[in-house]
Amino acid sequence: MQDIVRNAVKLKKLDIGEAEEPAEDGADPGAEQPAYPVRNAVIRQVIDYITRNYMNDITLTSVSQHVYMNHIYLSRLIKKETGENFLEILTRIRLQKACEMLSDPDMKAYEVAEMVGIRDAGYFSQVFRKYFGMTPSEYREKLIFQQQSDL
Known part of the structure; x- marks a missing residue:
């Protein structure tokens, strides 16, 4: 039961559509922004991209190309900034x-x-x-x- 509550709380962090702060990375301010507790503009772009494309077959490589970054470096940055890896974030958004x-x-x-x-x-x-x-x-x-x- 505690796992259900813990996972529900983690999914709540991804409450799509309620940004905690305005986008500073040139993204459309009226667009859906996940309320994910990160300050890094690149990571916000990554999460936004995943949120908009979760239904497609997306990979870390495709996301890294979208943000013009090496996929290995991006993987480390995602983990450092969010505490989760790319696949965990993608899975949480899909499950939400x-x-x-x-x-x-x-x-x-x-x-x-x-x-x-x-x-x-x-x-x-x-x-x-x-x-x-x-x-x-x-x-x-x-x-x-x-x-x-x-x-």
């Missing part, structure tokens, strides 16, 4: 979006997986369970139950 999509009872879990950039539904379920301690279907049931009890 998946949680939002799972609130729609008409969407199947495999559809949600594909929409967040994970092509293998089994892998999606495995990663989701690792982070939340339950499958996407169980998460949806719990979400629906909470919504009904709030009424």
Whole structure:
């Protein structure tokens, strides 16, 4: 249970759309900016790029090309500034979006997986369970139950 709470808190750090501070790196100030606690402009660009492209097949190399930086150096910088590696950040953003999509009872879990950039539904379920301690279907049931009890 503590792991579920811990992972939910970590996902909350990625609360998309509520920037903590205005972008200084030339990004559109009205664009979606994740509230990720970093001050480094390059890392904000990286997180913004991931947030906008999480549904695509993106890699550290493609992101490093986007910010004109060596992928090895960028990997170290991401870890230093955020405490997480590129894949962990990408996975968290994808899972956050998946949680939002799972609130729609008409969407199947495999559809949600594909929409967040994970092509293998089994892998999606495995990663989701690792982070939340339950499958996407169980998460949806719990979400629906909470919504009904709030009424």
